[in-house]
Amino acid sequence: MAEDVVVGDRFVVPAAELSERFSRSSGPGGQGVNTTDSRVELSFDVAGSAAIPEHLRDRVLDRLSARLVDGVLTIAASEQRSQLMNREAARGRLANLLLDASAAPSPKRRPTKPSRGSKERRLASKKRRSDVKRGRAGRFDP
Numbered sequence: 001m002a003e004d005v006v007v008g009d010r011f012v013v014p015a016a017e018l019s020e021r022f023s024r025s026s027g028p029g030g031q032g033v034n035t036t037d038s039r040v041e042l043s044f045d046v047a048g049s050a051a052i053p054e055h056l057r058d059r060v061l062d063r064l065s066a067r068l069v070d071g072v073l074t075i076a077a078s079e080q081r082s083q084l085m086n087r088e089a090a091r092g093r094l095a096n097l098l099l100d101a102s103a104a105p106s107p108k109r110r111p112t113k114p115s116r117g118s119k120e121r122r123l124a125s126k127k128r129r130s131d132v133k134r135g136r137a138g139r140f141d142p
Helices: 030-034 054-063 083-101 116-135
Strands: 005-007 011-013 018-023 039-045 072-077
Touching (some): 011 083, 039 083
Antiparallel strands (some): 005 011, 039 072
16 A cells, blocks of 8 residues: 655655554544544654755755654544545645645745835825815814
């Protein structure tokens, strides 16, 4: 069953670098919930993996730093009643996490000044608003 995890077109995590642990899951399952080990914990050593290219490793470690324990990323899946489906869910989540973490950073914002027209529109709108409020002052000449 052990198959490699493909992370977009960036890299492939070999099944040999993944470790799975199974335990009893909470939730639905009837009588079988007490006997089957359907919960899956998938662990992947991000810091020590040879599968992640060097130019991406620092970026992935930095972005996943809150989820890593000693450089190891652990994902738990227990939504399904079957162990096989939980294994697939955990591998899919691992691929999505690594894909997001290895994405190129977004380009820096280039600061721009407001255009002359937008400044004029803003001031005209402020003037209209102040006229409306001044009209509510209640200064009537009898």
